[in-house]
Amino acid sequence: MELLNTVLLTVSITLMYSSPLIFTSLGGVITQRAGVDNIGLEGMMAFGACGAAVVGYFTANPWTGLLVGALFGGFLAFLHAFISVTAKGNQIISGIAINFIGLGVGIFITRRLFNGAAQSSTVPNGIPKVMDLLGLDKTESRLLQSAEFDVTVIFGFLFAFLIWFILYKTKTGLRVRACGEHPGAADTLGVNVTLIRYICTTLSGVMAGLGGGITALSIAYRFTPTVISGQGFIALAAVIFGNWKPIGATLACLLFGFAQALTVILGGVPWMPSEILKMLPYVLTLLVLMVFVERSTPPRALGQPYFKGQS
Amino acid sequence: MKRKLFCLLLVLVLMLTFVVSCGQKDDKTKGKKVAMITDIGGINDESFNQSAWNGMLRLEKEGVEISFLESAKEADYKTNLDRKTEEKPDLIWGIGFMMADAVADASKAHKDQLYAIIDVGYPDGELPNAVGAMFHSEESSFLVGYIAGHMTKTDHVGFILGMEGDVMFRFQYGYLAGVAYAAKELGKEIKVDCVTINTFGDTAVGKATATKMYSDGADIVYHAAGQAGSGAITAAKELGKWVIGVDLDQSPLAPDNVLTSALKNVDQAVYGLSKKVFDGEQVGGKTFFFGLKDGGVGIPETSSKHVPKEILDKTKEVEKKIIDGTITCPITEEEFKAWKEKLG
Numbered sequence: 001m002e003l004l005n006t007v008l009l010t011v012s013i014t015l016m017y018s019s020p021l022i023f024t025s026l027g028g029v030i031t032q033r034a035g036v037d038n039i040g041l042e043g044m045m046a047f048g049a050c051g052a053a054v055v056g057y058f059t060a061n062p063w064t065g066l067l068v069g070a071l072f073g074g075f076l077a078f079l080h081a082f083i084s085v086t087a088k089g090n091q092i093i094s095g096i097a098i099n100f101i102g103l104g105v106g107i108f109i110t111r112r113l114f115n116g117a118a119q120s121s122t123v124p125n126g127i128p129k130v131m132d133l134l135g136l137d138k139t140e141s142r143l144l145q146s147a148e149f150d151v152t153v154i155f156g157f158l159f160a161f162l163i164w165f166i167l168y169k170t171k172t173g174l175r176v177r178a179c180g181e182h183p184g185a186a187d188t189l190g191v192n193v194t195l196i197r198y199i200c201t202t203l204s205g206v207m208a209g210l211g212g213g214i215t216a217l218s219i220a221y222r223f224t225p226t227v228i229s230g231q232g233f234i235a236l237a238a239v240i241f242g243n244w245k246p247i248g249a250t251l252a253c254l255l256f257g258f259a260q261a262l263t264v265i266l267g268g269v270p271w272m273p274s275e276i277l278k279m280l281p282y283v284l285t286l287l288v289l290m291v292f293v294e295r296s297t298p299p300r301a302l303g304q305p306y307f308k309g310q311s
Numbered sequence: 312m313k314r315k316l317f318c319l320l321l322v323l324v325l326m327l328t329f330v331v332s333c334g335q336k337d338d339k340t341k342g343k344k345v346a347m348i349t350d351i352g353g354i355n356d357e358s359f360n361q362s363a364w365n366g367m368l369r370l371e372k373e374g375v376e377i378s379f380l381e382s383a384k385e386a387d388y389k390t391n392l393d394r395k396t397e398e399k400p401d402l403i404w405g406i407g408f409m410m411a412d413a414v415a416d417a418s419k420a421h422k423d424q425l426y427a428i429i430d431v432g433y434p435d436g437e438l439p440n441a442v443g444a445m446f447h448s449e450e451s452s453f454l455v456g457y458i459a460g461h462m463t464k465t466d467h468v469g470f471i472l473g474m475e476g477d478v479m480f481r482f483q484y485g486y487l488a489g490v491a492y493a494a495k496e497l498g499k500e501i502k503v504d505c506v507t508i509n510t511f512g513d514t515a516v517g518k519a520t521a522t523k524m525y526s527d528g529a530d531i532v533y534h535a536a537g538q539a540g541s542g543a544i545t546a547a548k549e550l551g552k553w554v555i556g557v558d559l560d561q562s563p564l565a566p567d568n569v570l571t572s573a574l575k576n577v578d579q580a581v582y583g584l585s586k587k588v589f590d591g592e593q594v595g596g597k598t599f600f601f602g603l604k605d606g607g608v609g610i611p612e613t614s615s616k617h618v619p620k621e622i623l624d625k626t627k628e629v630e631k632k633i634i635d636g637t638i639t640c641p642i643t644e645e646e647f648k649a650w651k652e653k654l655g
Contacts, residue, residue, distance in 0.1 A: 005526060009522070009523060009526050012522075013519040013522065013523075016515065016518070016519065017515050017519065111353070111355075115355055116353060116354070116355030117353075117355045117356055118351075118352055118353055118355075118356055119356075121563075122563070122564050122565070126545075126549075129549070139551065142526065145525075145526065145550060146522075146526050148549075215514075215515075219514050219515050219518055219542060219545065220514040220538075220541065220542065220545065221545050221548075221564075222541075224514075224538055224541075225351070226512035226513075226514075226538050227514060227538075229512045229513060260515070260516065260519070261519065263516075264516065264519040264520050264523055265523060267506040267507075267508065267520055267523070268504050268505065268506040274475070274506070274507040274508070274509055275509060277509075278509040278510075
């Protein structure tokens with residue numbers, strides 16, 4: 001019983017921690033597969049978290065909030081697409097700028113709407129939980145309480161599968177990957193590189209916005225300047241860790257969530273110093289990287305703007 | 312060209328965000344002048360900056376000329392301190408331990424300007440023109456621990472600590488002592504889970520840690536972990552458990568689940584210490600502690616919503632005993648062990 005409870009708790013904490021990461025890193029996979037680097041995921045998450053929390057607060061509907069969060073993230077990513085694809089600017093610099101803008105404008109918006117406060121008020125309704133939706137009464141059952149998780153986790157896995165399917169089993173996916181490997185060749189064959197890169201980059205922002213929105217609406221229940229503190233970068237690492245594959249990135253996010261869950265489950269054990277525990281996720285990540293992951297190969301044209309006619 | 316223009320635009324947007332978010336306001340009334348520099352939260356942060364500003368507003372009612380500058384980022388501390396120093400007010404407040412170094416530097420550079428800072432105690436006499444204001448957080452933590460001890464139905468409570476350190480241990484050992492005191496009164500054992508999460512910002516870790524504590528059987532969790540601790544509040548909300556807030560009355564975050572909060576009344580410290588300066592007291596180089604006695608810490612009125620009256624009355628008794636010195640609150644592990652032995 002005790003063991004089962006611990007296992008369930010570990011699973012649910014893993015899912016809670018990794019679901020925003022999964023969404024965001026899937027976004028990262030899409031855009032990088034199309035050849036556009038996006039290190040602005042952190043800022044897009046923050047901006048999405050702001051949109052989701054603000055709208056979630058005023059409409060009391062988490063789904064409207066999440067939708068607006070996705071739009072907020074998509075808006076920033078569209079900006080990034082403009083700089084990277086049309087203006088052919090440096091994608092790293094643009095990404096850094098977007099990290100600042102996302103958080104900065106997010107705080108600016110909350111200050112306007114919440115009487116000068118840098119954080120939003122608490123949203124009345126968070127993202128629904130699976131057990132609640134199933135109508136299970138968990139007040140009496142400790143196991144059900146431990147096993148509870150957000151319904152968005154399921155969407156995360158669905159998205160991972162969907163994106164894998166599109167990228168590897170459809171013509172569209174082939175075109176997207178071609179834009180990331182050799183845009184010149186793709187262009188010769190009549191693929192609209194500009195359009196595909198625009199769409200993929202914007203989608204990455206939509207996914208990051210969803211990730212940020214989920215963080216705001218299911219973990220913090222509001223927007224604060226620190227609600228997104230590094231998740232965007234972890235998701236970015238998960239993209240590379242997962243070898244630019246949707247399923248790989250998802251597994252990487254789960255691994256990271258699991259490591260975080262372990263620190264929590266082992267927390268409070270007297271013989272374990274909390275500082276060592278805090279390092280656990282990173283040590284575990286390095287170990288897995290050394291032992292299991294084959295050489296990761298980025299898309300060949302990643303980060304390079306495409307000039308028409310270039311071979 | 313297009314690209315350059317766009318980059319320029321980006322930079323402009325960025326600058327605008329910072330400029331707009333650090334507005335400035337100067338009020339002119341008679342008498343003494345006190346200025347305050349906020350840290351990144353700004354004066355409406357629903358946290359200690361706002362509380363400090365409320366203390367300033369109380370001074371204004373007494374004819375003091377008050378003003379403030381908001382810091383949008385850490386680099387602003389120094390500039391803001393310098394700007395205010397040029398106005399030569401009687402006292403400049405820096406709000407929060409983040410400004411410790413900036414205030415120390417400013418006080419070394421401007422020997423004739425008096426500075427004060429919240430949550431920092433410089434070594435005695437090291438900076439003759441800087442004064443620290445700190446809080447007896449162990450006293451308020453003792454009170455909430457006492458309430459938790461009386462309210463727990465599972466004889467099991469939890470405590471989440473943001474970061475280890477002398478200032479933070481006051482929360483932990485004050486709370487442990489309060490719980491132990493209540494347990495002694497009730498003649499039972501109460502288990503306390505203590506976990507340090509090493510973050511003040513990561514809400515997810517705070518939430519997961521609290522969820523684990525509740526799952527292990529704790530029915531009340533007290534957090535001293537800033538934003539990370541607000542995750543403990545959402546966990547309590549989702550699971551229908553009790554949680555105890557910190558620094559401010561956190562009941563608005565989850566009115567049905569926040570049992571009480573261990574308040575830190577920064578306004579009281581700002582007001583009290585400023586008055587000392589106006590009274591001509593030599594405060595430079597010293598550190599002042601604010602506790603239950605002078606209203607520097609405490610528990611909010613809203614506690615009566617969930618805590619039964621008889622327990623609150625008992626808590627009032629305990630408060631009196633702490634104030635008159637009958638009960639001393641431990642602030643380190645050694646002190647706590649000795650304290651507990653004495654309790655029996």
